[in-house]
Amino acid sequence: MPAAPEADAIRRALDAIKSVVGPTGWLDAPDDVAPYLQEQRGLYRGETCLVVRPASTDEVSRVVAICADSGLAVTPQGGNTGLCGAGVPSESQPNIVLSLARMRSVRAVDAPNFTITMDAGCVLADIQQAAADADRLFPLSLGAEGSCQIGGNLSTNAGGIQVLRYGNMRELTLGLEVVLPDGSVLDSLRALRKDNTGYDLKQLFIGAEGTLGIITAATLRLFPRPVQTATAYAALSRIEDVIALLTMSRRLTADQLTAFEFVPRFAVDIATRHIANTRDPLPGTAPWYVLMEVSSSAGEADMHGLLENVLTQAMDAGLVTDAVMATSDAQRLGMWKVREALVEAQRFEGASIKFDVSVPVTSIPDFVHTATAACLTREPTLRVLAFGHCGDGNVHFNLAAPPGDDGSFIERSDEFATLVFDIVRSLRGSISAEHGIGRTKREAMGIYKSATELALMHRLKAAIDPLAIMNPGKVLPQAESAAGTHERKQR
Incomplete structure (x- = not known):
C-alpha cells in the first residue's frame, strides 16, 4: 500500500478541492458528513476528510487529479444503498467521499434509437420515468429504485427482477463516461449496438465498484413500453417443479416472460404475518410458489390468454397444484407485495x-x-x-x-x-450474483476465485490505478493474502 500523504499535503489538497467545487460542493460538518460514513445496515462505519459533491464531469476530473497528485484516496458513492459496504470509506486511510448526488441530469433520450444518456447521479426511478415519458421502457427494477443511483447500479452490475427478459446492467449498457484515477476522462458514450474496435473498455468499470475509476455518465438501452401484462401466482409441491415450469413457460410464451420469482412457504408466512396489507394470494399451504409475469408492447396481444394456457398445461402435467391470475392492477400489486415484503419481514x-x-x-x-x-x-x-x-x-x-x-x-x-x-x-456458481463484493466478500474472493483470475485482476488494478487511490480496501483481497488463502484451500 502506498504511504499515506502528510498532513500538510492533505490540507493543501482539501483546500484545492474546495476551490474546484465551490462552497456548495463540499461538506465537513460532522452532522452533514455522518450519513456518508455508514451503510444502511450499520455493518460498516468509516471516516473521511471531506465529502465532495461535484456538479459536473469536469469537476470530478479536477478533484480526482488533485487526489492523485497528493495521494489522497477517493471513495465514490452513489445512493449508498449497497449491501456489501463498497460505498463506505476507509477507517484508516486519509480519503474523500466523492458523491455523485448533484449530477442528476438526463442528457438525452433518443427514442428512435431506443437509448437514454444520463449523469451517474440520476436516481433509477427518475430514469424509468424519463423513459416512460418517451413511450419507452428502462427495465432495471429494484427495491431501492427510489433512492439508488445509476452509477452505483453500474458499479455493482445490478440485476433485479427482470434480468430474465432484459439482462443485467452489463447487457443494458452501450457506453460510459469514466474519470480515471489520474483525473483523465474516458469518453465512450457511444449509442452503438456494434463497435468491434478492440477491447470493450466499458466492461472493466461495470461491476468494479469504483476500484478502477468513477463512472460519471452512461448511455443505456431502452425497450418498447409494455402495454399488455399478465401476472400469475402458482403453488408447487417441489422446487424441481419450479424449474420445469420455467422451462415450459419460456417455450409456451415464446420467451415473453418478464419475471419468474420463486418463494418458499416460510417466506409467505412471515410476509403476511409482519407486513401490513400483505395477503396470501392462494388458500392452503404449498411448499413453493412462483410469481410469474409476461408482457408485450403489442396492444392486440392476449397476454392473459397466453399465461392461462401455460398454467393449464402446467396443471395437466402435474407441475402446478393451484394458481390464480391477476384480474386487476390491485390484485397484481398484491401478488408482488408478497415478494417485495420478504426483505422487511425478515427483520421481525x-x-x-x-x-x-x-x-x-x-x-x-x-x-x-x-x-x-x-x-x-x-x-x-x-x-x-x-x-x-x-x-x-x-x-x-x-x-x-x-x-x-x-x-x-x-x-x-x-x-x-x-x-x-x-x-x-x-456447482460452478458465483458467491455474488447481484450485490457485489465490497468489503463483505473481499476475503472470500481470495478463496473462490482462481489464482489466475485474481492475478489478472490485480494486474488490471495496478495498471489502471497504480497509486491505489480508488476505493481502497474493496473487492480485491490483498495479493499476498489471496495467494496464501488459495494455497491453504487447495491442501
Whole structure:
C-alpha cells in the first residue's frame, strides 16, 4: 500500500478541492458528513476528510487529479444503498467521499434509437420515468429504485427482477463516461449496438465498484413500453417443479416472460404475518410458489390468454397444484407485495445471515437441497429462507436465527459462509450474483476465485490505478493474502 500523504499535503489538497467545487460542493460538518460514513445496515462505519459533491464531469476530473497528485484516496458513492459496504470509506486511510448526488441530469433520450444518456447521479426511478415519458421502457427494477443511483447500479452490475427478459446492467449498457484515477476522462458514450474496435473498455468499470475509476455518465438501452401484462401466482409441491415450469413457460410464451420469482412457504408466512396489507394470494399451504409475469408492447396481444394456457398445461402435467391470475392492477400489486415484503419481514424474525449467490438454473434444486441440509446439520433450529430470481439462477439464500437467539447466531456468519460457498463452487456458481463484493466478500474472493483470475485482476488494478487511490480496501483481497488463502484451500 502506498504511504499515506502528510498532513500538510492533505490540507493543501482539501483546500484545492474546495476551490474546484465551490462552497456548495463540499461538506465537513460532522452532522452533514455522518450519513456518508455508514451503510444502511450499520455493518460498516468509516471516516473521511471531506465529502465532495461535484456538479459536473469536469469537476470530478479536477478533484480526482488533485487526489492523485497528493495521494489522497477517493471513495465514490452513489445512493449508498449497497449491501456489501463498497460505498463506505476507509477507517484508516486519509480519503474523500466523492458523491455523485448533484449530477442528476438526463442528457438525452433518443427514442428512435431506443437509448437514454444520463449523469451517474440520476436516481433509477427518475430514469424509468424519463423513459416512460418517451413511450419507452428502462427495465432495471429494484427495491431501492427510489433512492439508488445509476452509477452505483453500474458499479455493482445490478440485476433485479427482470434480468430474465432484459439482462443485467452489463447487457443494458452501450457506453460510459469514466474519470480515471489520474483525473483523465474516458469518453465512450457511444449509442452503438456494434463497435468491434478492440477491447470493450466499458466492461472493466461495470461491476468494479469504483476500484478502477468513477463512472460519471452512461448511455443505456431502452425497450418498447409494455402495454399488455399478465401476472400469475402458482403453488408447487417441489422446487424441481419450479424449474420445469420455467422451462415450459419460456417455450409456451415464446420467451415473453418478464419475471419468474420463486418463494418458499416460510417466506409467505412471515410476509403476511409482519407486513401490513400483505395477503396470501392462494388458500392452503404449498411448499413453493412462483410469481410469474409476461408482457408485450403489442396492444392486440392476449397476454392473459397466453399465461392461462401455460398454467393449464402446467396443471395437466402435474407441475402446478393451484394458481390464480391477476384480474386487476390491485390484485397484481398484491401478488408482488408478497415478494417485495420478504426483505422487511425478515427483520421481525430476528438476525439473519444472508447470501446472494448464483448457480446454473438447472442446479437451483440441487443447491437449495444441499445447502439447506448442510446448514441444518450445523444448527437444526435455524430457519432457511431461499428465494429469488429463478430465471437467471440468482438465489437469495438466507438463514434466520433460531427462535430465542441470544445474538450469537450472527457471529457464525463465516462458518455458514464456508458451507454455502463451498456448495456454490461445487456447482460452478458465483458467491455474488447481484450485490457485489465490497468489503463483505473481499476475503472470500481470495478463496473462490482462481489464482489466475485474481492475478489478472490485480494486474488490471495496478495498471489502471497504480497509486491505489480508488476505493481502497474493496473487492480485491490483498495479493499476498489471496495467494496464501488459495494455497491453504487447495491442501
